[in-house]
Amino acid sequence: MVEYLGGLPTVLALFLGLVFVFLVKFLFFRGHHKNLPYGNMGWPLLGETLAYLKPHKSDSMGVFLQEHCSRYGKVFKSHLFGHKTVVSCDHELNMYILQNEEKLFQSSYPQALHGILGRLSLILVSGDVHKKLRSLALGVIGGTKSTVNFLPSIEGLSIAMMESWKGCTEVVFCKEAKRFTFNLMMKHILSIGPDEAVTAEILGDFHTFMKGFVSLPIHIPGTPYFKAVKARERITSTIKGVIVARRKEKRLQNGDFLDVILARENLSDEERVSLLMDLLLGGYETTATLLALLIYFLADSPQALQQLREEHLAIRKNKKDGELLSWEDYKQMNFTLNVIYEGLRCGNVVKFVHRKSLEDIKFKGYLIPAGWKVLPIFTAAHHDPSLHENPWDFNPWRWDDQATNKKVSFFGGGLRLCPGGDLAKLETAFFLHHLVLNYRWKIKGDNFPLAYPYVEFKTILAIEIEPIYKTLEQKC
Secondary structure, eight states: OHHHHHTHHHHHHHHHHHHHHHHHHHHHTSSOOTTOOOBOOOBTTTBTHHHHTOOEETTSOOHHHHHHHHHHOSEEEEEETTEEEEEEOOHHHHHHHHHTBTTTEEEOOOHHHHHHHOTTOTTTOOHHHHHHHHHHHHHHHHHHHTSTTHHHHHHHHHHHHHHHTTTOSEEEHHHHHHHHHHHHHHHHHHOOOTTSHHHHHHHHHHHHHHHHHTSOOOOSTTSHHHHHHHHHHHHHHHHHHHHHHHHHHTOOOSOSHHHHHHHOTTOOHHHHHHHHHHHHHIIIIIHHHHHHHHHHHHHTOHHHHHHHHHHHHHHHHTSOTTOOOOHHHHHTOHHHHHHHHHHHHHHOSOOBOOEEESSOEEETTEEEOTTOEEEEBHHHHHTOTTTSSSTTSOOGGGGGSGGGGGGOOTTOOGGGOOTTHHHHHHHHHHHHHHHHHHEEEEEOSSOOEEESSSEEESSOOEEEEEESSGGGOOOO
16 A cells, blocks of 8 residues: 555656646647648647747847748748647738638637727627728728818827927937827817817826737736726726717717717717727827837938938928918828838838638648638738848838839738728828928937837837927927
């Protein structure tokens, strides 16, 4: 009996070892498929998620993708975010995935995002619900662009930002860019000005929201994720309050996004609030990131900055003093759009998206099994030397070749093509117009954009500024 008990630890260890082997086989090797892409499933349960999410310069693929593409090819298998996954760094496959949304592939984000974005977020919904909400988003943006105050509101906030820098020798640009885009979206969406108390209230909650958006999904009081969920609840409550107040007015004459949404009778208030949240989030964070990337790249590209400034000087020479920009002026900003596109290609505001296969799919000899997650990596295609000459160089002139447009996917594609892409370009172009005509700048310290996978700079993007015209020189 003593001998039997003495051997118990060995038997127990053997038993646990067999259970571990069984679990590994069950999780990683069940349902064997032929012609799967090569790859590595990584550690049990965790897979390769931590290595995949390791921060790297956003104007590069990062070590993980570089090593895996070198070892396995542009399409490889892995285990990411708790699921067996096919990772695509192949532009052709990426576009195939985007163009076959709801046919062969479907949006499939980690469950944690559902808790923080809400169940009706455009990013998360699929099928008829997505079609309905996206169509409305396009209608809302398109309708408000035709209003009389649309362009003046963008330009007015751009001018106000330049005026606020008078006499300053240094500004924290990331903070300023977020202030600009947030005020702009609050004006577009809810007709609320930057000096109103509710603007500061929502902005504070949005900062909390964004910190939790990219945190570990631990729903315990005090964690960033928990605080973000609560921040979203407060933002939702505030927006509902604005809706109630607008209805009491019994008239829709602000010409903003909310007017258009309230006029649609086939929407529930939950859908209205969720859509307004999506528009606010998309227009605030991504456009601010794009502006910061452009400031960074242009500071190191004097030739591009000079041509950009000359384009805007030419536009300004044909206008009277104080005359605002028009749609015709925007159509003349050809090099400006080249700069914006190149900033998107180099900086990669969106690194990848989450999809899953709805059936077994064969592509270029590979099998993507039904139910597997699929990650199209836009960054990889944007830095693919077989698609772009010297892909790591910031070169706006590459966009003079119209074929370049077919080699990128920074606004997504297919049924989920970003509904606010044109709006972001317009806002960015107007901001750049006033920036390059009023200031010179250089980056302070050793700074560069990092992919977390969201884009954030290594340190606060502080820039030293110098007014081009003496009329701007006043005390800060």
